[in-house]
Amino acid sequence: MLPAACAALLRSIGSVTRGAVLGVVGIGLVGGLIAPGAQGDDSAPAHGDGIAIGPASRIVFATVAEGRAVLEADDDFLSRLSPFDRAVRLRAAEPVSPEAFKARVGEGAAEWTAAERDRVRAAAAAVAPALVRLALPFPERVLLVKTAPGTEGDAAFTRGPAIFLPERMMRRGGDPLERLLLHELFHVLSRAAPGLRERLYAAIGFVACGAPALPPGLDARRITNPDAPTNAHCIRIEHGGRPMWAVPILFSESAIVDPATRGLFAAMRSQLLLVARPEEGPAVALLDGESVRMVDFDSAGGFFDQVGRNTRYLIHPEEILADNFVLVVLGGEIRTPAVTERLRRLLQP
Ligand SMILES: [Zn+2]
Known part of the structure; x- marks a missing residue:
């Protein structure tokens, strides 16, 4: 998931807005508009053979x-969608049932224009040779889907073997679009190769621990990231002078959806939830009275020693790795080369 508003901060690695609020991402879309290369060909087929990105993947x-x-x-x-997830995506002030949401979610797919296909095809073709050399286990067919305005807060995102791109993030082509595609391709790869995903997560300190249940008040305003719908990986941090386990979670500050002003990303927050890890079963949220205990990323001891400082997009190990994957493939400003090196070794054929 890469919100367009954040994507506009491309290359602002290390720029900080409010703590861990979205808006601090390592990649995005900056740089001049590219002139469209060839004129769009409206007669171009929607399919064709596609672009090879791996031994058995196009x-x-x-x-x-x-x-x-x-x-x-x-x-x-x-x-896994929470009540807030469903309501905010439909900009509904009233609760939205899972059935009602499902009846509307398909409206997010839109028709490509020839010019958009040209831009995205050029970006995919530019990154394809490096991906082919890595011989990664992408799905056989990685689908590119254009989204209708407003879908997923106009973020780029993935589901299954598909990458969803909003029109506004395709207006600029070239290097920013290549980086965006690589970020999203990482999510598709990670979903298709769970074993590789676990090794990559471990390379930045995250181990599978089971998703902790959240108290109802917080669970109702949980935000689900389509690229990483579960929060089931823990990292060791130091807090209050003690080693603790923590899970990054994503939620809205308010449970109330104001259809006029509250977009998906308007009130998004991410923090580390402190958890215990029982011998049996999933991690358990630590409570302080009725409230869960949460820590900002910047005050979690040892956190950045593990995940590095190549991105500020910290909401989930999946997103930290997606930004680092872009750096492994295309290079860029790398503040913690040890992290990209660890990834490179795991990704090499
Ligand atoms: Zn993402």
């Missing part, structure tokens, strides 16, 4: 029907 443009099918698929994302 990127192809999806039809609206294919995009709709992925959006409506019963995956982890749809099944």
